[in-house]
Amino acid sequence: MQKDQLFTRRRMLLAGAAALGSAGTAGIVLAAGGEETARTAAAPVPGPQARQALKPSAFRLQPFTGYGPPRTAPRKLKVRKKPILQISGRGRRMMLTFDDGPNPDYTPHILDTLARYDVRAMFFVCGECVADNRELLARMAEEGHVVGNHTWTHPLLTTLRRKEIRSEMERTSDIIEDTYGERPQWFRAPYGAWNRAAFQLGAEMGMEPMAWTVDTTDWMEPGTGTIIDQVEDGAAPGVVVLSHDAGGDRSQTVRAIREWLPYLIDSGYRLTVPARRM
Ligand SMILES: [Zn+2]
Numbered sequence: 001m002q003k004d005q006l007f008t009r010r011r012m013l014l015a016g017a018a019a020l021g022s023a024g025t026a027g028i029v030l031a032a033g034g035e036e037t038a039r040t041a042a043a044p045v046p047g048p049q050a051r052q053a054l055k056p057s058a059f060r061l062q063p064f065t066g067y068g069p070p071r072t073a074p075r076k077l078k079v080r081k082k083p084i085l086q087i088s089g090r091g092r093r094m095m096l097t098f099d100d101g102p103n104p105d106y107t108p109h110i111l112d113t114l115a116r117y118d119v120r121a122m123f124f125v126c127g128e129c130v131a132d133n134r135e136l137l138a139r140m141a142e143e144g145h146v147v148g149n150h151t152w153t154h155p156l157l158t159t160l161r162r163k164e165i166r167s168e169m170e171r172t173s174d175i176i177e178d179t180y181g182e183r184p185q186w187f188r189a190p191y192g193a194w195n196r197a198a199f200q201l202g203a204e205m206g207m208e209p210m211a212w213t214v215d216t217t218d219w220m221e222p223g224t225g226t227i228i229d230q231v232e233d234g235a236a237p238g239v240v241v242l243s244h245d246a247g248g249d250r251s252q253t254v255r256a257i258r259e260w261l262p263y264l265i266d267s268g269y270r271l272t273v274p275a276r277r278m
Pocket of ligand 1: 099100150154189190191
C-alpha cells in the first residue's frame, strides 16, 4: 500500500473520531463516544524512572539529517504547570501508553495484541527510533493509534539548555509528521522529568503534556507476573498506564500485555485514546 493511501485512511479515521466529540474545549476530548476532559493531579517526581538515565543505551546519538521544508504553524496552547496524569469522564475508561520506541523486536508484537482486541493506544516515540523504523509509524497510523513526542534522544531535559530542548522536541515532531502523517499533539518528558521550558515549548508547538497514573515498572524488567499485577492492581477509571516498547529487553512487556489486556476488557474497561482537537 502506498504511503499516501495510509495517510488518507488515517485522516478518515480521525475525521470519524472527531465527529464523536465536540471540539474547542480547553481540556481534552476523548474518542469512544462523548466528551471527556483530562484533569491534572499532583505532579510526578522524577522518580524511579530517572535511574534509566544511567543506561548508556538511552543516549544513542545519531547523525542529524537536517530540517525539512517549513511546517504549518501549530495551534498555541495554554502553558501548564503540571502534566496531565489521568483521564476523566463517565464510565470505566483507561488509556494505554507505550514509551521509547518504536522498536522492531517488540513494537510489532504489542501492535498485534492491540489489534487482536481492537484497542487503540498512545505511543510516545523517540525521533531517533522513528528514523530507523519509519514503517512502524505508518502501521500505527494505519491502525488508528495516537503518536506522541518523547524527544529525539531521550535526554534528561532538566540538564539541557532551552535551545537544546527545543531541538529535541522540534526534530521529533518533524519526523512524526513525515512518517505518521500529522504533527503530534501530545508530549511526554523522558523519565517524567518536566521543567518550565518543556511546558512552554510544548504549548508553543501545540502539544499537551501527558504523564501517567500507573507505572507498570516494566523498565525494571521485574518479571512478567509483576507487570501483570501492577496493571491489574492499579486498574481504575481514568487511569493512564505506562509501559515501554523499547529501551531494553521488553519481552516481559510483550508477554504481560497478552494477559492484562483481556483482563481489563473482561473487567469492563474501555481503552480509549484522545480524539483530535479540531
Ligand atoms: Zn521514556
